[in-house]
Amino acid sequence: MDGDQWDTTVEEVDNHLPSSSSSQGASExxxxxxxxxxxxxxxxxxxxxxxQTFYVNGFNTYWLMVFAADQSTRGKVTEVFQxxxxxxxxxxxTWAFNDGQWRALQKxxxxxxxxxxxxxxxxxxxxxxxxxARPLIARLPKLFYFAFFTSHDFLYFFFELALDFVVSEAKxxxxxxxxxxxxNWDAYGGKAQYVKWGKATGLNLTSDDDFFSHPTxxxxxxxxxxxxxxxxxxxxxxxxxxxxxxxxxELMNEPRCTSDPSGDKLQSWITxxxxxxxxxxxxxxxxxxxxxxxxxxxxxxAQFNPNSYATQVGTDFIRNHQVLGVDFASVHIxxxxxxxxxxxxxxxxxxESWMGAHIEDAERYLGMPVVFAEFGVSSKDPGYNSSFRDxxxxxxxxxxxxxxxxxxxxxxxxxxxxxxxxxxxxxxxYAIVLSKSPSTSNIISLQSTRVxxxxxxxxxxxxxxxxxxxxxxxxxxxxxx
Numbered sequence: 001m002d003g004d005q006w007d008t009t010v011e012e013v014d015n016h017l018p019s020s021s022s023s024q025g026a027s028e029x030x031x032x033x034x035x036x037x038x039x040x041x042x043x044x045x046x047x048x049x050x051x052q053t054f055y056v057n058g059f060n061t062y063w064l065m066v067f068a069a070d071q072s073t074r075g076k077v078t079e080v081f082q083x084x085x086x087x088x089x090x091x092x093x094t095w096a097f098n099d100g101q102w103r104a105l106q107k108x109x110x111x112x113x114x115x116x117x118x119x120x121x122x123x124x125x126x127x128x129x130x131x132x133a134r135p136l137i138a139r140l141p142k143l144f145y146f147a148f149f150t151s152h153d154f155l156y157f158f159f160e161l162a163l164d165f166v167v168s169e170a171k172x173x174x175x176x177x178x179x180x181x182x183x184n185w186d187a188y189g190g191k192a193q194y195v196k197w198g199k200a201t202g203l204n205l206t207s208d209d210d211f212f213s214h215p216t217x218x219x220x221x222x223x224x225x226x227x228x229x230x231x232x233x234x235x236x237x238x239x240x241x242x243x244x245x246x247x248x249x250e251l252m253n254e255p256r257c258t259s260d261p262s263g264d265k266l267q268s269w270i271t272x273x274x275x276x277x278x279x280x281x282x283x284x285x286x287x288x289x290x291x292x293x294x295x296x297x298x299x300x301x302a303q304f305n306p307n308s309y310a311t312q313v314g315t316d317f318i319r320n321h322q323v324l325g326v327d328f329a330s331v332h333i334x335x336x337x338x339x340x341x342x343x344x345x346x347x348x349x350x351x352e353s354w355m356g357a358h359i360e361d362a363e364r365y366l367g368m369p370v371v372f373a374e375f376g377v378s379s380k381d382p383g384y385n386s387s388f389r390d391x392x393x394x395x396x397x398x399x400x401x402x403x404x405x406x407x408x409x410x411x412x413x414x415x416x417x418x419x420x421x422x423x424x425x426x427x428x429x430y431a432i433v434l435s436k437s438p439s440t441s442n443i444i445s446l447q448s449t450r451v452x453x454x455x456x457x458x459x460x461x462x463x464x465x466x467x468x469x470x471x472x473x474x475x476x477x478x479x480x481x
Contacts, residue, residue: 039244039283040176042327045362045369045409047285053455055404056412057397057448058091058175059084060374061419063426065095066188068169069162077166079420081173083434087441088448091247092170093373093414096163096179096228099189109197109220161234167245168235176247178373178414180289181225183253191252194220209259209314212269222276225249229281241281248285249277250373254332255289257314263295266314267323274325285327287371292317292331292358304357306338306350317358321366328368328411331358333375333396343383348395351375355399355410362409369411372396376416378429389432390439397447404454412451415444 038050047054061080067073084092170177183190191211198205198217211217229241229249240246251273257266270288277286294301295316302311321329333354335347355372362370377384377392396413403410419431434441 037171037174037244040247040285042285042369045367045411046407047328047369047411055400055451055455056091056371056414057089057444057451058093058178058412058414059089060093060414060417062093062095062180062417064092064166065163066098068165074165076420076423077169080418081169081175083420084418085173085175087434087445088452089418089444090174090448091176091178091412091414093178093180093250094166095183095188095253097182097188097190097224099182099193109194109223163228163231164233164235167233167240167243171236171245176245178248178250178287179228179246180250180253181228182221182251184255185253207259209257209265212255212257212265218269218272221273225273225277226280229277241284246284248287248327249281250287250289250330251277252289254291255315256291258312260314261296261312263297263314263316263319267316267319270320270326271323274323278325286325287328287330287373288320288323288326289373290315290317290320290330290332292329292354295319298361301357301361304353306335306354310338318361318365321362321368326368329358329362329366329370329409330373331355331370333372335392336377336381341381343377343381343385343388347377348391351392351395352399355396359399359403359408359410366409368409370409371411372400372413374416375413376430376432379431380429386437386439390443393440393443397443401447401450404451 036050040054041048043051047056064077064080068077081092167177182194186192192208194211194217195205195208197220198210198214201216203214203216205214205217211221231240232238233240233243236243251270255266255270257263257269260266274286274288293310293313293315294305295311295314297316297319301318305311317329317331320326331354333351335350336343339347339350358370358372362368375392375396377389379389393415400410400413402408415432416430417432419427419433421433421435423431432440434444
C-alpha cells in the first residue's frame, strides 16, 4: 500500500474517531488516570497493565538526557513528549547512559556523592556549554579536582537532574520509557569506554568484546546498573526501580560480539546481567536490545537474516531470549542498512518476512511479546521519498495489527526516531519531524488510535475472539486491514 492510499484511508475512517481529528482522537483514547499509572507487566505473550492488554505504539529519541542537562536545550525534551503525545505515542526508548564523553553520565566506574552534585550542578549551568568545565575546574583545589574527577567512586556528571527531568517529564505526558543501559557502539561511550577504563587500571584487554567476559568490566557495568535502578528521582521522589513511568530496562543497545560467532560469550553476559537486574528490580520488565539476527542455535531460521554476515556477529535471537529474566524480545528493522541502501520494493518484502518470522518465533519458541524497537528509513538513501517512508511505516503497522487481532506476540513498535523542530543538526537521516510530515503524522496517529481501541476492548482474562460492544470497533476492524 503506498502513501496516497493510506492517506485516503485516514480521511475515510475519521468519522469513527471520538474527535474531529485523528491526532486528538489518539490523544484522548490514551488518556490515563493517576490510579491507572501502574507497572507494565507480562502475561504470556502480551503486555498488561492491571490485567488490561497494552499494545505499544512508540518511538525513539535517544538524546533526551543529554539535552536535558543544558537549560538552553532542555525545552526540546518537553517538545518531543508534547508532539509524540499529540499523535498518541505511549512509549519512548532513550539512553540512560553516556559513558566518559561530553556531558558524560558516567565519567568513571563506581558511585557518586549526591551532595557534591547538588553543589556543583548549578555552577555548570551558569557557563556557556562550550567553556563548561574550564571555569569551574579553575576554582577547585587541585587535590579535590583529582579526587572528584578521576576517582572510581565518581559515576555521574550532569545525569542527576537531567535523567530525573526526562523521567518526570515523560510521566506528565503519559509516556513510558524503555531505558537502555549502555551501547554496543562507540557513540556515547559504550563497551569501548568500559574497555578504556579497564586498560587505564592495567588490565590486559585486547578487544572491545572483552567487555562481555572480563569480570572487572562486568563489575563496572553492574555498578552503573545498580546506581540507576536505586536512584531516587529528585523531582518525583520515586526510586527508579519503583517508578511505573519506566516500561522496561534494556541491557544494551544492539549488542554484538563478533569475536565469538558461536554466541557463547554474549549468552553468558546476558544470563549474568538479566539475573542481576532482576535481583534488584523484580517489578520492571527486562529486554536485551538485540537487532534480531538468527544464530547457530537455529540454522533453519538463518534464511530470514538479511545477509550471511548476520550469523557471524555473536547474537542468536531465539537462544538469547530464552535466558531467565528476559521478559520480551526486541528486534530492529533496517532494510536500507542491511539489504541495500538504494530504496526498492525488496525492502518492503524483507520487512514483512523479517517481522513474520520473529512474531512466529516469539509465539512458538519463546512465549513472550516481541517489540520492533527500532525501525526506519534514511532520507539520505538513494531513491528515498516520503511516500516510501509512509509505505514502510504502514507495512510495519499493518503486520502488527494482523498479529494483534488474533492475540499474537506482535506487541508493538518504536519508530526511529521523532525529532522536534530546530534539531536538524542531530539528524542521522532517520529523523521524523511531525510538524513537517503531515502524511506520516496521520499514519502514526491512526495506528495509535487503533492500538488504544484494542487495548480498551478486551482484558487479558477475556478469551480471544470475545466481542465487547464498542462503538469504535468498526474503526479497528476497517476493511483496509
